[in-house]
Amino acid sequence: MFNNDNPLIAYRQNAGAARIAAASPQQLVVILLEHLLDELDYIENYIATMQLNHKGDSISKCLEILHVLDASLDTQNGGELAENLxxxxxxxxxxxLTVNLRNQPEPLAEVRRVIIPLKEGWEGTT
Known part of the structure; x- marks a missing residue:
């Protein structure tokens, strides 16, 4: 589970696991959105350096995060807010998916324009 070859990586993994274990549901959403934003930065770099296999891995991580966030919505009781999210x-x-198909980073800016205000809103609830 943890990489013991590099003490810095092991420390970061332990610190990240502790942060998640102690997080409230709202804080977990913020953590997911932070990871999503980090992956967007990685995708942009992978496209620029033509590391397309890594780009695909990062896009998959982003899609998984979005799926988890979407699956956590209370569509029964969340009303318009849940539908908007x-x-x-x-x-x-x-x-x-457009980024993945075209290897063009421009749509990443659109995703950031959606995710950053969401993250800031959730940070205000913690």
């Missing part, structure tokens, strides 16, 4: 997650997923 579902639509935003779907939009982001479609834009990421």
């Amino acid at each position: 579902h639509q935003l997650y779907d939009f982001c997923s479609r834009r990421l």
Whole structure:
């Protein structure tokens, strides 16, 4: 589970696991959104350096994060807010698929314009 070859990596993994274990549901959403934003940066770099296999891995991680966020919505009781979040997650997923197909980073900016305000909103609830 942890990489003991590099003490810095092992420390970061342990610190990350501890942060997740102690997080409230709201904080977990923030952590997921932070990871999503990090992966967007990686995708942009992978496209620029033509590391397309890594780009695909990062896009898969982003899609998985968006799926987890979407699956966590309370569609029974969440009303319009849950529906709006579902639509935003779907939009982001479609834009990421466009990035994957075209190897063009421009749609990543659109995803960031959606995710950054969401993350800031969730940070205000923690």
